[in-house]
Amino acid sequence: MEQQIAAGVLRPGDRLPSVRQACASRDLSPSTVFKAYYLLESRGLVRAASRSGYFVAARPGGARLPEPQASTPQSGSQPVKIDDLIYACLGSTRARDVIPFGSAFPSPTLFPLDRLRRALVSSTRRLDPWSMAEDLPPGNLPLKREIAKRYLRQGLQVPVEEIVLTHGAMEALTLCLHAVARPGDAVVVESPTFYMALQALQRLGMHAIEVPTDIHEGIDLARLADVIERHRPKACWLMTNFQNPLGSLMPEAKKRDLVELLARHDMPLIEDDVYAELYAGNVAPLPAKAFDRRGLVLHCSSFSKCLAPGYRVGWAAPGRLTREVERLKLMTTLSGSIPVQAALAEYLQEGGYDRHLRGLRASLQAQRDSLFDAVNRLFPDGTRVLHPAGGYFVWVELPAGVDAMALHSAAMTERISLAPGPMFSARGAFRHHIRLTCGQPWDDSREHAMRTLARLVNEAPRVQPSAAASI
Amino acid sequence: MEQQIAAGVLRPGDRLPSVRQACASRDLSPSTVFKAYYLLESRGLVRAASRSGYFVAARPGGARLPEPQASTPQSGSQPVKIDDLIYACLGSTRARDVIPFGSAFPSPTLFPLDRLRRALVSSTRRLDPWSMAEDLPPGNLPLKREIAKRYLRQGLQVPVEEIVLTHGAMEALTLCLHAVARPGDAVVVESPTFYMALQALQRLGMHAIEVPTDIHEGIDLARLADVIERHRPKACWLMTNFQNPLGSLMPEAKKRDLVELLARHDMPLIEDDVYAELYAGNVAPLPAKAFDRRGLVLHCSSFSKCLAPGYRVGWAAPGRLTREVERLKLMTTLSGSIPVQAALAEYLQEGGYDRHLRGLRASLQAQRDSLFDAVNRLFPDGTRVLHPAGGYFVWVELPAGVDAMALHSAAMTERISLAPGPMFSARGAFRHHIRLTCGQPWDDSREHAMRTLARLVNEAPRVQPSAAASI
Structure with missing residues (x-):
């Protein structure tokens, strides 16, 4: 399994076979399988999710891409005029055939x-x-x-x-x-x-x-x-x-x-x-x-x-x-x-709310790891990505000069939504950032959508960063 | 029945016996009873409510008390500061043992x-x-x-x-x-x-x-x-x-x-x-x-x-x-x-919404008539009252000098709520007006509460109307 993880056959967010399945398929005793899983866990390769089994862990430290830079706005108050932008972005993400990487909500099937x-x-x-x-x-x-x-x-x-x-x-x-x-x-x-x-x-x-x-x-x-x-x-x-x-x-x-x-x-x-x-x-x-x-x-x-x-x-x-x-x-x-x-x-x-929450947390953890891993595997050099500490959003800094608004438009023509960075600033900053939502269980359509997004980032014209693009 | 209505035994909002009951109790044929009811209706003494039978009608024209005067505010815009008053009045009307003449909602049993x-x-x-x-x-x-x-x-x-x-x-x-x-x-x-x-x-x-x-x-x-x-x-x-x-x-x-x-x-x-x-x-x-x-x-x-x-x-x-x-x-x-x-x-x-509405309208009509009638019967001379064209509110102008806010406080000590007039003006006008709600089917407790209210109006000190009391 360590080899499979190293080779990328098992990917962050993937679930390991259950102890029972592993016993059956490899003819091992449960205690041997448990020992092996504990070992993988101690090496940081997998993590246990209470009552949900073992999942391949994301390794933010060992990730290919670096983290985004912190923003350093000059202090100063300003009136807010962001409404049109946000409304346009939110309105575009609602159709059911769109892969909702721009959604603010996790999948209703998790509830x-x-x-x-x-x-x-x-x-x-x-x-x-x-x-x-x-x-x-x-x-x-x-x-x-x-x-x-x-x-x-x-x-x-x-x-x-x-x-x-x-x-x-x-x-x-x-x-x-x-x-x-x-x-x-x-x-x-x-x-x-x-x-x-x-x-x-x-x-x-x-x-x-x-x-x-x-x-x-x-x-x-x-x-x-x-x-x-x-x-x-x-x-x-x-x-x-x-x-x-x-x-x-x-x-x-x-x-x-x-x-x-x-x-x-x-x-x-x-x-x-x-x-x-x-x-x-x-x-x-x-x-x-x-x-x-x-x-x-x-x-x-x-x-x-x-x-x-x-x-x-x-x-x-x-x-x-x-x-x-x-x-x-x-x-x-x-x-x-x-x-x-x-x-x-x-x-x-x-009662039962806490049990539901445990399951929801395990699902989201796996989904975060899967999305984080996909950005790391698929996005071009120059991308930066932050492994989130919780929730279901992944913040991505695109290679310098890639315009998030243009990427948003291009992605929508491929039926993929995302939240462009300028939505998150009254100053119009974060022009080459995007927020991706990992609210759905990972599957082939999501993997495919991430490949498409990565291609769009690669193909995107690199514009000279202007003053407004500063973070 | 005409005599009973004239004598106040049957009062506005009261339901007449059904045709079947009337036939049985007086040994009459249905057509005779129908004819009698049509006659009462043509004289304006009763009214038919679709599928609900006949009710004693209120006679706004023949009511004892005159109508309130129209308000004639001087035109002029002003900032609004009415929040405390409204909040205090609304907060006082919520306990279940209070007769809710001050409520904004009709009885939930009507739905x-x-x-x-x-x-x-x-x-x-x-x-x-x-x-x-x-x-x-x-x-x-x-x-x-x-x-x-x-x-x-x-x-x-x-x-x-x-x-x-x-x-x-x-x-x-x-x-x-x-x-x-x-x-x-x-x-x-x-x-x-x-x-x-x-x-x-x-x-x-x-x-x-x-x-x-x-x-x-x-x-x-x-x-x-x-x-x-x-x-x-x-x-x-x-x-x-x-x-x-x-x-x-x-x-x-x-x-x-x-x-x-x-x-x-x-x-x-x-x-x-x-x-x-x-x-x-x-x-x-x-x-x-x-x-x-x-x-x-x-x-x-x-x-x-x-x-x-x-x-x-x-x-x-x-x-x-x-x-x-x-x-x-x-x-x-x-x-x-x-x-x-x-x-x-x-x-x-x-479907069925329109049927519900017909029943609700009939109930409210009877309740409006009952409340209007009770004000006419029980409130002292100098009171003015408006027969509403619909809805479930009755607007009452108290005798000059009766302070609606003081009446509101006195009524609350008797577990009766009402909406004092100043709630309805940014100018603090309508100081001797109240709004009564006829959201509940009329019954003895409401009749009793109206008697109490009438007594409180009678006993209320008459203050010299100030400029602010103008309408």
Whole structure:
């Protein structure tokens, strides 16, 4: 097997034969097979996924391609006008025959849709008609309790009353943004940053300050401190766990330092934490909110990326701005959809969510490894690629001069979507970067699509990098 | 029966014995009973509700109390700061032991919750997992088709592509508002106006211009023309059908004139039309959108008031601003909840919605008559009350000097909610007005609560009307 891995017959993300299969096909005892797999694991060649077996591991250190460079934007706030670009890119990725490397969602086949449906059936059967009217504004109490319990298991004391249920994390984030800043105010974001943050800033007429962001450890705190002193932004909007698009994970100590820095300036942090459950390894990362003693962290998450896409149920835990966010919620969309909230509450109460998450994490780990490996195998020299710490995005820096927008157009004619780098910057930066989504199990069509993409990158005209192409 | 009605034994909203019961109890032939009921109907004493029997009619003309006076605000735009008041009033009405005369929702028992649940079950069973991701942004297509079909039956050509599904009408309205105006801009509203319109204006930092509004026929067009000339507002936000809180219905010819007036000034109309299905009589009123040839009417509605409260499914048909509203939707909450959208599509496809609506309209008509009658019987001289043309609100002008806010507080100590008039004005007007909700079938507890309210009005200190109390 070591030879097969070395020869590329078994590739990162591929599953090894089960112990039983290996015993049968090679006439070995289970203990011998276990020993061999442990040995492969100790050499870093494979990794065990709880209850899912063994997979060939990606070896970021030994990868052919180097990592992308960190961005170093000059500090300065600017109005956001990115809407057209994002809308055009998102609109192009929806047809079913498109290989969705540009999608923001993992495959729906990874989710327990049948069990959710059963929960929907049984919860609506038991739903008191009056709750249809009464649960408006506060939202479904049992669901809020389940969310609070999950916080508690991580050691976070988030009272049920602090949880504001929303239509997905996106509504939670925009309500929190509305609660902390006014039109014309500046808000700190990462570089690159999640495009929906930029859209929210644009919609509310706010300015963005992009701060240099380490590709592994998140926003640069020294530069952040400097920006705070010089530009007096009203808040930060950051993704501390498995940042979109980098897939980076801010270390715990740095989260603590971040919260302390912000506390010194009494500055709120909007923490977009929708990918936290999609970690690698065995331990869930803490959010920055875990270190918040002053109610400054407005923590936002949802079930859209880890349990129930399409249900659109998210929440905010907005600290000392809870009442403000609750009121904005009431004034904007009044309340959430009661049947889907009740269904999620029932699903969570029944148990089984953690088992689902273990399986989802194993699938995503394999899919990350497969995509990372494919970029390494297939893309031309001069490409740089980052092995993500979690989530389902892979950030790729194309060879200098390859225009990501042109590549996006060329790929669409081949029925392949991708997210071009300029979507992730208010400055139009990342012109030769792309974000690829590994939300689907790897298969021949994906392998084929990656070969096509690699060919398009190879064939792409190399334009002279302009000033705007700087990162 | 005529005597019983005259003596108040049978009261407005009460159901007459069925023809079969009347035959049995009085030993008459069905044709004799029918003849008697026709006679009562021709005298205006009772009215037939299709498939629901005969009810004692309210006689607005013959009512003891006069109608409220129309408001005559001086034109002028002003910033909106009404949030605290509204939030306090809404928050107080939620406990189940409170008689909800202040509620914004009719009783959930009036809705086909079982059939909706079955539609939810069967639609989620058939739901393609991929639709969970693909139906995001555009929303469930079959539901949009059903909505377009209902427009078509009224003679309105609204293409499926113009329909933007939202989290209830509230989101539709705020997105439309966002699409037509910017912070600091002025928007025309009725006087009194629906408090959520004021909240939306406040949240987006816009100004309100309250325009005099006829209690039967809606906004005064001459004054509106004057306001447009003098103040150049960016849009109007009006409820043309069964206005909240008046319950008034703008006549069709006036709607046509309104649309023409706005077209001359190229001014968008946000038409909040959530009560249109709750009409009296046999013909659904047309929205102003029916007369719009230039795409200036942004028509907003929902299923929350007529079919599925708690599902939070609404829509906008924003005319020529459709793409703009669609983008704002994407930027704000991304998409609607797919399972509940699919359930409503299935319910509508199955048929039966119109049958449900007929029953709902009959119930609400009886409840309106009962509440109107109770105010007439029980409230002291000096009270004025408006018989609503549809919907489920009754607008009451209390005797001069009775403070609606104080009455609201006193009523809450008796576990009765109501909506005090100042909620419906950015100027703090309507200080001695209240809106009562007849969303529940009339019963002894409601009769008792109305007696309590009447006593509280009687006992209320009469304060000297101040300038702010003007309407």
